[in-house]
Amino acid sequence: MSDADVDTAERIVVAGYGPAAHRLVERLAHRGHGGAVTVLGAEPEPAYQRPLLTSVVDGTLPSGALRLPAAPEGVRLLLGVTATAVDRERRLVHSDDGRSHPYDRLVLATGAAPRLPDLPWLHGSDGQLPAGVRVLRTLDDTAALAGAAPVTVVGGGPLAVEAVLALRRLGRDVTLVHRGPYPLDRHLDPRAGELLSARLRALDVDLCLGRTARAYADGKLRLDDGRCVAAHDVLLCTGAAPRDGLARSAGLAVDGGVFVDDELRTDDPRVHAIGDCARPAGPAGSYGGHTTAWEQAETLALLLTGDDFPPARSRPVLRLRARELDLVRLGAPDGADETVVLADAARGRYARLSLRDNRVCGAVLLGLDRAIAAVARLYQRGEPVPADRLALLLGAAPEYAGEELPGDVVVCHCSNVTGTDLEAAWQAGARTPAALTAATRASTGCGSCGDELRRWCTEFVRREEAVSA
Ligand SMILES: Cc1cc2nc3c(=O)[nH]c(=O)nc-3n(C[C@H](O)[C@H](O)[C@H](O)COP(=O)(O)OP(=O)(O)OC[C@H]3O[C@@H](n4cnc5c(N)ncnc54)[C@H](O)[C@@H]3O)c2cc1C
Known part of the structure; x- marks a missing residue:
């Protein structure tokens, strides 16, 4: 323009x-x-x-x-x-x-x-969803999900997985019905998918994979293999x-x-x-x-307001908002000239690092919180990865372990806020996570950096206490 x-x-x-x-x-x-x-x-x-x-x-x-x-x-x-x-x-x-x-x-x-799947039982003549069938898109929708009875979630994307975990936290019996081979199959390779499925099962989620829902009546959802699942509520997380x-x-x-x-x-x-x-x-x-x-x-x-088209800054990041599951996907493996895989099924840890020219172009990391921080940093900065890939993935590479909260790392991807931006806001008087949010807009997008923002706040307090001690 x-x-x-x-x-x-x-x-x-x-x-x-x-x-x-x-x-x-x-x-x-x-x-x-x-x-x-x-x-x-x-x-x-x-x-x-x-x-x-x-x-x-x-x-x-x-x-x-x-x-x-x-x-x-x-x-x-x-x-x-x-x-x-x-x-x-x-x-x-x-x-x-x-x-x-x-x-x-x-x-x-x-x-x-919410996108509704093309299932005949969902589409009554009045255009309304059958009683007990719900979606999650607005604040109003959240109220309908309170309760203790069994619930079945249909879908296999990030919203479905986050919803399943939120409902388990409420103590509800949860079944996940997904037509794909594992949850997040559009985001994860099969090995990561297997580990994710195992992790969900360990959290007592009943997984019905490769299945579609055929009918819903009297609190029971019938699947295409004939199985009936008890479902006081059915939550559709089937896209938008x-x-x-x-x-x-x-x-x-x-x-x-x-x-x-x-x-x-x-x-x-x-x-x-x-x-x-x-x-x-x-x-x-x-x-x-x-x-x-x-x-x-x-x-x-x-x-x-008369400015030029700004440079692109998005580097795709998918991070589950679920404390039981540290799962991150960065970028994409396309064009990688080296792939490093670490699979530790017994402890639910997995990493697939896709490198191009010795830099991270894609990564899937599950259950490796220290590696998540280090790899995300290399990815954001476009820096070369260390020769000892294993040490990096286990969070043991000394050159990446020292600086816990480096200033130039993007904390909030949605608003492009770095640690240095947060520190400047802190110095200017924003002394709580809410004040930092108001000053920088960090955490006003997808919200997945909320915990990190609180960590930064704690770190600023610690630094001030160290100076005044
Ligand atoms: C649980 C959940 C988790 C998500 N997680 C992520 C994530 O991690 N990362 C990410 O990038 N995205 C995520 N998304 C998607 C993200 O929420 C959307 O991309 C974002 O909300 C889009 O914003 P929007 O303003 O375009 O549309 P919306 O949020 O859909 O808002 C549109 C608004 O317009 C109103 N409206 C519609 N028609 C009219 C009309 N004719 N007149 C007046 N008002 C109208 C609607 O009522 C609504 O309030 C998530 C979504 C959900 C539901």
Whole structure:
């Protein structure tokens, strides 16, 4: 987007108020956008950290703790209001409260809805899910998962695994039904998958793998092999589908998401889409590599306030938010010229390190917490790995063991916050994890760095005490 295209007094209307919209309006204000900003959010509550919903399910966090910082002053926030139609000719968004909202630029941030598997028993004539069948996408959904009766989770992705563990923490009997050969089969190699399955079984999770659910009635889920599983509740964790209906009815190009170019623009140059509702028109990994909802929001805020397309910074990281299971996947093994595997089934430890030019391009690490810190550091910095690979994986490489919390390591990938950023905020007076979050935005994305943020806080206190002793 060239400077000539940008008018910082433009009226911006945002449809949707999830994490992507929240980050966008916060960044627009930070960058001095002068025009009116109106946000329509269908949910009654302000934006919250959706990825932390499983922490509400298991009672680790109260629902209020997920709330993201308040919208900047001056933003017109209309909660419980759904955008129902877009009149692109007159540049108006209509909402279900009968109002119309004029825009110079419209940003679609309508997110995604749970994707339901194509199973006939799920789709009644009234369009409602059968009683007892649930999804996990909103704060409202978490309340329905309280209770003690057996529950069956259907799915095999990170949400399914995190939900299974959260429900076990509540003491519920849990069965996981997944049609793949092991949970996280799209992320892990078979060996890691085997160990993960063993770990889940050790936590008393009943795994039904390679199976689909055929019918659900009277608290029993029947599988395709004829087995019946007791299930007071069935939780579907079977993916998310972009909410692109508003764009479709406005005549924008849509196919499993709103098509956008590298500048997050739809085929109408006045309409953008970010976050889970957007789909890059180019090959996977488009947006110049800006892939998460948070990063897309930051990119668009820069573009709408006259900056250049920012450099990509995402380095894909998947980390389970589950204290029973230290599991991380970094990058991808594609193009590796060396692979190092460590498998210690008896102690549930596993590592697969994919190296290219002696640097980490991908890694799967399970049950190796010290190696996770060291390998993640090498991966983020793009530094060569030590010659003694085994020592690195066992957390025993001396050159990687000393500096526990190095300043240049990215602590929060979603907001690109380093240890040095945290230290600067601490020195400026942010003395609690919440204050550090408010000052740096660390932990306002996927939330998987929450524990690390607390560790840093403890470390700052320790350093101060050491100085004053
Ligand atoms: C339990 C869980 C764990 C997750 N973990 C991770 C993770 O570790 N890492 C990661 O990158 N992602 C994770 N995700 C996905 C992440 O939450 C999404 O990528 C992120 O929420 C997308 O933000 P968004 O604002 O685009 O959409 P959403 O969060 O879906 O928000 C969209 C909002 O728009 C509202 N809306 C929809 N239509 C309209 C309309 N017409 N008018 C007004 N409002 C509307 C919706 O009600 C919703 O509030 C996780 C998701 C879940 C549920």
